[in-house]
Amino acid sequence: MSEQQSPIHVYRGGYLESVHDVDVAVVNSDGEVLFSYGDPNRPTFARSSMKPFQAVPILETGAAKNFLFDAADIALFCSSHNGEPIHRSRILSLLEKVGEGENSLQCGTHIPRDIESYKKLIRDGKELTPVYSNCSGKHTGMLATCTYLNEETGTYRELDHPHQQRILNVISTICDFNKKAIGIGVDGCGVPVHQLPLKKIAKGFACLSQPGRMIDQTYSESLRTIRNSMMEYPEMVAGTNRFDTDLMNAFDGGIVAKAGAEGVQCIGLVDSGLGIAIKVEDGNGRAASVAAMKVLEELKIGDEETKSKLKSYTEPTVKNMAGNAVGKITAEFQLQNREYAN
16 A cells, blocks of 8 residues: 555654554534544444443442442543552452452453553562453443342353343444444453444444433433543543543543554544544554544644643654664544535
Protein backbone atom coordinates (compact mmCIF):
# COMPACT_ATOMS: atom_id res chain seq x y z
CA MET A 1 0.00 0.00 0.00
CA SER A 2 1.40 3.39 -0.94
CA GLU A 3 2.16 6.12 1.59
CA GLN A 4 -0.70 8.25 0.27
CA GLN A 5 -3.23 5.48 0.89
CA SER A 6 -2.07 4.61 4.40
CA PRO A 7 -3.67 6.45 7.32
CA ILE A 8 -1.00 5.76 9.99
CA HIS A 9 2.70 6.06 9.10
CA VAL A 10 5.64 4.77 11.12
CA TYR A 11 8.95 6.46 10.26
CA ARG A 12 12.48 5.45 11.16
CA GLY A 13 15.26 7.92 10.43
CA GLY A 14 12.98 9.91 8.16
CA TYR A 15 12.03 6.88 6.07
CA LEU A 16 8.63 5.20 6.00
CA GLU A 17 9.00 1.79 7.64
CA SER A 18 5.48 0.56 8.41
CA VAL A 19 1.84 1.52 7.95
CA HIS A 20 -1.41 0.77 9.74
CA ASP A 21 -4.92 0.82 8.27
CA VAL A 22 -7.74 2.07 10.46
CA ASP A 23 -11.53 2.21 10.37
CA VAL A 24 -13.37 5.04 12.10
CA ALA A 25 -17.03 5.73 12.83
CA VAL A 26 -18.31 8.96 14.38
CA VAL A 27 -22.02 8.83 15.19
CA ASN A 28 -24.70 10.69 17.10
CA SER A 29 -27.04 9.19 19.70
CA ASP A 30 -29.50 8.25 16.95
CA GLY A 31 -26.81 6.08 15.40
CA GLU A 32 -26.39 8.28 12.32
CA VAL A 33 -22.86 8.16 10.92
CA LEU A 34 -21.68 11.76 10.67
CA PHE A 35 -18.06 11.12 9.77
CA SER A 36 -16.03 8.05 8.95
CA TYR A 37 -12.81 6.70 7.55
CA GLY A 38 -12.44 3.25 6.07
CA ASP A 39 -15.39 0.99 6.84
CA PRO A 40 -17.78 2.20 9.58
CA ASN A 41 -19.72 -1.07 9.21
CA ARG A 42 -16.72 -3.29 9.92
CA PRO A 43 -17.68 -6.19 12.23
CA THR A 44 -15.54 -5.55 15.28
CA PHE A 45 -14.90 -7.24 18.59
CA ALA A 46 -14.96 -4.23 20.90
CA ARG A 47 -12.92 -6.16 23.47
CA SER A 48 -12.39 -4.11 26.67
CA SER A 49 -14.10 -1.07 25.19
CA MET A 50 -17.34 -2.83 26.20
CA LYS A 51 -16.48 -2.72 29.89
CA PRO A 52 -18.59 0.39 30.66
CA PHE A 53 -21.62 -1.48 29.31
CA GLN A 54 -20.65 -4.72 31.03
CA ALA A 55 -20.73 -2.74 34.29
CA VAL A 56 -24.35 -1.61 33.85
CA PRO A 57 -25.93 -4.65 35.58
CA ILE A 58 -23.91 -3.92 38.72
CA LEU A 59 -26.03 -0.80 39.15
CA GLU A 60 -29.27 -2.03 37.60
CA THR A 61 -29.55 -5.06 39.90
CA GLY A 62 -28.96 -3.07 43.06
CA ALA A 63 -25.62 -4.74 43.78
CA ALA A 64 -23.73 -1.42 43.76
CA LYS A 65 -26.13 0.09 46.28
CA ASN A 66 -26.11 -3.03 48.44
CA PHE A 67 -22.33 -3.15 48.71
CA LEU A 68 -21.98 0.66 48.92
CA PHE A 69 -19.71 0.83 45.88
CA ASP A 70 -18.46 4.35 45.27
CA ALA A 71 -17.45 6.16 42.08
CA ALA A 72 -13.85 4.93 42.20
CA ASP A 73 -15.11 1.35 42.52
CA ILE A 74 -17.38 1.75 39.50
CA ALA A 75 -14.53 3.23 37.46
CA LEU A 76 -12.43 0.20 38.40
CA PHE A 77 -15.19 -2.15 37.20
CA CYS A 78 -14.77 -0.50 33.77
CA SER A 79 -10.99 -0.70 33.79
CA SER A 80 -8.11 -2.27 31.95
CA HIS A 81 -5.76 -1.22 34.72
CA ASN A 82 -1.99 -1.26 35.05
CA GLY A 83 -1.95 -3.46 38.13
CA GLU A 84 -0.57 -0.60 40.21
CA PRO A 85 -0.93 -0.71 44.02
CA ILE A 86 -3.97 1.62 43.88
CA HIS A 87 -5.75 -0.88 41.63
CA ARG A 88 -4.78 -4.06 43.47
CA SER A 89 -5.51 -2.78 46.95
CA ARG A 90 -8.97 -1.55 45.97
CA ILE A 91 -9.88 -4.81 44.28
CA LEU A 92 -8.81 -6.81 47.33
CA SER A 93 -10.90 -4.47 49.49
CA LEU A 94 -13.91 -4.93 47.21
CA LEU A 95 -13.59 -8.71 47.29
CA GLU A 96 -13.51 -8.60 51.08
CA LYS A 97 -16.63 -6.43 51.09
CA VAL A 98 -18.39 -8.91 48.79
CA GLY A 99 -17.28 -11.85 50.91
CA GLU A 100 -15.22 -13.52 48.21
CA GLY A 101 -11.53 -14.35 47.94
CA GLU A 102 -9.12 -13.59 45.14
CA ASN A 103 -9.26 -17.23 44.06
CA SER A 104 -12.90 -16.65 43.05
CA LEU A 105 -11.75 -14.42 40.17
CA GLN A 106 -11.69 -16.34 36.89
CA CYS A 107 -9.77 -13.79 34.83
CA GLY A 108 -6.45 -15.57 34.94
CA THR A 109 -3.33 -13.48 35.27
CA HIS A 110 -0.49 -11.90 33.35
CA ILE A 111 2.52 -9.67 33.89
CA PRO A 112 1.08 -6.24 34.78
CA ARG A 113 1.92 -3.05 32.92
CA ASP A 114 3.25 -1.68 36.20
CA ILE A 115 6.65 -3.34 35.95
CA GLU A 116 7.78 -2.02 39.35
CA SER A 117 4.99 -3.99 41.00
CA TYR A 118 6.08 -7.07 39.08
CA LYS A 119 9.72 -6.61 40.08
CA LYS A 120 8.70 -6.29 43.72
CA LEU A 121 6.69 -9.49 43.42
CA ILE A 122 9.76 -11.31 42.12
CA ARG A 123 12.02 -9.85 44.84
CA ASP A 124 9.51 -11.03 47.47
CA GLY A 125 9.50 -14.52 45.95
CA LYS A 126 5.76 -14.42 45.24
CA GLU A 127 3.68 -15.59 42.28
CA LEU A 128 1.38 -13.56 40.06
CA THR A 129 -2.26 -13.73 41.14
CA PRO A 130 -5.53 -12.74 39.41
CA VAL A 131 -5.62 -9.31 41.06
CA TYR A 132 -2.72 -8.30 38.78
CA SER A 133 -4.85 -8.97 35.68
CA ASN A 134 -5.98 -5.81 33.90
CA CYS A 135 -9.49 -7.33 33.88
CA SER A 136 -9.71 -8.10 37.61
CA GLY A 137 -11.93 -5.05 38.19
CA LYS A 138 -14.49 -6.22 35.64
CA HIS A 139 -14.48 -9.73 37.08
CA THR A 140 -14.89 -8.39 40.62
CA GLY A 141 -17.98 -6.50 39.50
CA MET A 142 -19.42 -9.60 37.85
CA LEU A 143 -18.71 -11.69 40.93
CA ALA A 144 -20.26 -9.08 43.22
CA THR A 145 -23.48 -8.96 41.20
CA CYS A 146 -23.85 -12.73 41.15
CA THR A 147 -23.15 -12.92 44.89
CA TYR A 148 -25.77 -10.27 45.62
CA LEU A 149 -28.38 -12.11 43.52
CA ASN A 150 -27.48 -15.51 45.06
CA GLU A 151 -26.55 -16.86 41.63
CA GLU A 152 -23.97 -19.49 40.86
CA THR A 153 -20.56 -17.81 41.06
CA GLY A 154 -18.42 -20.66 39.78
CA THR A 155 -19.75 -20.25 36.24
CA TYR A 156 -20.27 -16.48 36.08
CA ARG A 157 -18.14 -16.16 32.94
CA GLU A 158 -20.14 -18.66 30.87
CA LEU A 159 -22.37 -17.27 28.11
CA ASP A 160 -25.51 -19.03 29.37
CA HIS A 161 -25.08 -17.67 32.89
CA PRO A 162 -27.84 -15.18 33.81
CA HIS A 163 -25.27 -12.44 34.33
CA GLN A 164 -23.74 -12.76 30.88
CA GLN A 165 -27.23 -12.76 29.41
CA ARG A 166 -27.97 -9.53 31.29
CA ILE A 167 -24.86 -8.00 29.76
CA LEU A 168 -25.91 -9.18 26.32
CA ASN A 169 -29.29 -7.50 26.74
CA VAL A 170 -27.64 -4.25 27.87
CA ILE A 171 -25.31 -4.15 24.88
CA SER A 172 -28.12 -4.95 22.46
CA THR A 173 -30.26 -2.12 23.86
CA ILE A 174 -27.59 0.56 24.20
CA CYS A 175 -25.89 -0.15 20.87
CA ASP A 176 -29.24 -0.68 19.12
CA PHE A 177 -28.28 -4.00 17.59
CA ASN A 178 -30.26 -7.24 17.47
CA LYS A 179 -29.16 -9.50 20.30
CA LYS A 180 -29.17 -12.55 18.06
CA ALA A 181 -26.91 -10.81 15.53
CA ILE A 182 -24.17 -10.01 18.05
CA GLY A 183 -21.15 -12.18 17.36
CA ILE A 184 -19.82 -13.95 20.45
CA GLY A 185 -16.23 -14.97 21.10
CA VAL A 186 -14.15 -15.49 24.22
CA ASP A 187 -12.11 -12.55 25.49
CA GLY A 188 -8.58 -12.80 26.84
CA CYS A 189 -9.90 -12.94 30.39
CA GLY A 190 -12.35 -15.76 29.64
CA VAL A 191 -15.71 -13.97 29.51
CA PRO A 192 -17.85 -13.54 26.38
CA VAL A 193 -16.71 -10.78 24.01
CA HIS A 194 -19.09 -9.08 21.62
CA GLN A 195 -18.78 -8.37 17.90
CA LEU A 196 -20.88 -5.57 16.37
CA PRO A 197 -20.54 -3.19 13.42
CA LEU A 198 -18.11 -0.43 14.32
CA LYS A 199 -20.80 2.24 13.98
CA LYS A 200 -22.96 0.43 16.56
CA ILE A 201 -20.09 0.43 19.04
CA ALA A 202 -19.73 4.16 18.38
CA LYS A 203 -23.46 4.57 19.05
CA GLY A 204 -22.95 2.95 22.43
CA PHE A 205 -20.36 5.57 23.30
CA ALA A 206 -22.63 8.33 22.03
CA CYS A 207 -25.21 7.08 24.52
CA LEU A 208 -22.55 6.89 27.24
CA SER A 209 -21.51 10.48 26.53
CA GLN A 210 -25.07 11.84 26.82
CA PRO A 211 -27.46 9.22 28.26
CA GLY A 212 -30.28 11.76 28.31
CA ARG A 213 -30.46 11.69 24.51
CA MET A 214 -31.18 7.96 24.35
CA ILE A 215 -34.51 7.02 22.82
CA ASP A 216 -34.74 4.02 25.16
CA GLN A 217 -34.03 5.41 28.63
CA THR A 218 -33.89 2.01 30.35
CA TYR A 219 -30.22 2.25 31.30
CA SER A 220 -29.70 6.02 31.15
CA GLU A 221 -29.19 6.60 34.88
CA SER A 222 -26.71 3.74 35.17
CA LEU A 223 -24.80 5.01 32.12
CA ARG A 224 -24.68 8.50 33.61
CA THR A 225 -23.24 7.13 36.84
CA ILE A 226 -20.68 5.05 34.95
CA ARG A 227 -19.66 7.97 32.72
CA ASN A 228 -19.24 10.32 35.65
CA SER A 229 -17.30 7.73 37.65
CA MET A 230 -14.86 7.10 34.79
CA MET A 231 -14.26 10.83 34.29
CA GLU A 232 -13.91 11.51 38.03
CA TYR A 233 -11.43 8.65 38.54
CA PRO A 234 -9.61 8.19 35.22
CA GLU A 235 -6.60 6.76 37.04
CA MET A 236 -8.74 3.77 37.95
CA VAL A 237 -9.77 3.16 34.33
CA ALA A 238 -6.18 2.63 33.15
CA GLY A 239 -3.33 4.18 35.12
CA THR A 240 0.01 5.95 34.81
CA ASN A 241 1.07 6.87 31.26
CA ARG A 242 -2.07 5.40 29.69
CA PHE A 243 -4.05 7.09 26.93
CA ASP A 244 -7.51 6.68 28.47
CA THR A 245 -6.41 8.17 31.78
CA ASP A 246 -4.40 11.01 30.27
CA LEU A 247 -7.13 11.85 27.74
CA MET A 248 -9.86 12.07 30.36
CA ASN A 249 -7.61 14.08 32.68
CA ALA A 250 -6.72 16.52 29.91
CA PHE A 251 -10.34 17.13 28.92
CA ASP A 252 -11.55 17.22 32.53
CA GLY A 253 -15.16 16.11 32.18
CA GLY A 254 -15.40 16.59 28.43
CA ILE A 255 -14.49 13.09 27.29
CA VAL A 256 -15.13 9.53 28.41
CA ALA A 257 -12.76 6.99 26.86
CA LYS A 258 -12.09 3.26 26.87
CA ALA A 259 -9.55 1.30 24.86
CA GLY A 260 -9.80 -2.33 23.84
CA ALA A 261 -7.30 -4.95 22.77
CA GLU A 262 -6.36 -5.47 19.12
CA GLY A 263 -6.25 -1.77 18.33
CA VAL A 264 -9.70 -0.63 19.47
CA GLN A 265 -10.29 2.84 20.91
CA CYS A 266 -13.66 4.31 21.81
CA ILE A 267 -14.51 7.84 22.93
CA GLY A 268 -17.64 9.70 23.98
CA LEU A 269 -17.76 13.49 23.56
CA VAL A 270 -19.82 14.82 26.45
CA ASP A 271 -20.66 18.27 25.06
CA SER A 272 -21.79 17.17 21.60
CA GLY A 273 -23.04 13.70 22.50
CA LEU A 274 -21.03 12.07 19.70
CA GLY A 275 -19.52 8.61 19.88
CA ILE A 276 -16.27 7.57 18.24
CA ALA A 277 -15.11 4.02 17.56
CA ILE A 278 -11.75 3.19 16.01
CA LYS A 279 -10.35 -0.16 14.91
CA VAL A 280 -6.76 -0.66 13.75
CA GLU A 281 -6.95 -3.33 11.07
CA ASP A 282 -3.79 -5.20 12.05
CA GLY A 283 -4.61 -4.99 15.76
CA ASN A 284 -1.54 -2.96 16.69
CA GLY A 285 -2.46 -0.73 19.60
CA ARG A 286 0.31 1.79 18.92
CA ALA A 287 -1.78 3.21 16.07
CA ALA A 288 -5.03 3.55 18.04
CA SER A 289 -4.19 6.61 20.15
CA VAL A 290 -2.56 8.35 17.16
CA ALA A 291 -5.72 7.77 15.12
CA ALA A 292 -7.87 8.95 18.03
CA MET A 293 -5.97 12.21 18.36
CA LYS A 294 -6.29 12.76 14.62
CA VAL A 295 -10.06 12.24 14.80
CA LEU A 296 -10.32 14.77 17.64
CA GLU A 297 -8.29 17.22 15.59
CA GLU A 298 -10.53 16.70 12.55
CA LEU A 299 -13.60 17.30 14.73
CA LYS A 300 -11.93 20.43 16.20
CA ILE A 301 -12.15 19.07 19.74
CA GLY A 302 -9.87 20.66 22.35
CA ASP A 303 -7.94 23.90 22.66
CA GLU A 304 -4.18 24.31 22.27
CA GLU A 305 -3.48 23.93 25.98
CA THR A 306 -5.36 20.64 26.10
CA LYS A 307 -3.66 19.37 22.96
CA SER A 308 -0.24 20.20 24.37
CA LYS A 309 -0.89 17.87 27.31
CA LEU A 310 -1.46 15.04 24.86
CA LYS A 311 1.37 15.76 22.43
CA SER A 312 3.08 12.43 23.16
CA TYR A 313 0.01 10.63 21.78
CA THR A 314 -0.48 12.89 18.76
CA GLU A 315 2.88 12.09 17.22
CA PRO A 316 4.59 9.44 19.37
CA THR A 317 8.33 9.05 19.22
CA VAL A 318 9.83 5.75 18.09
CA LYS A 319 12.71 4.93 20.43
CA ASN A 320 15.52 2.39 20.34
CA MET A 321 16.58 0.12 23.22
CA ALA A 322 18.74 2.89 24.67
CA GLY A 323 15.76 5.24 24.80
CA ASN A 324 16.94 7.44 21.96
CA ALA A 325 14.44 8.93 19.50
CA VAL A 326 14.88 7.26 16.11
CA GLY A 327 11.54 7.94 14.41
CA LYS A 328 7.92 8.91 14.84
CA ILE A 329 4.33 7.79 14.20
CA THR A 330 1.98 10.13 12.35
CA ALA A 331 -1.67 10.15 11.26
CA GLU A 332 -2.20 11.07 7.61
CA PHE A 333 -5.93 10.88 6.92
CA GLN A 334 -9.05 13.00 6.81
CA LEU A 335 -12.51 12.05 7.96
CA GLN A 336 -15.22 11.82 5.33
CA ASN A 337 -18.44 13.71 5.98
CA ARG A 338 -21.12 11.04 5.61
CA GLU A 339 -24.09 13.44 5.58
CA TYR A 340 -26.19 10.94 7.48
CA ALA A 341 -25.66 8.25 4.83
CA ASN A 342 -25.99 4.92 6.66
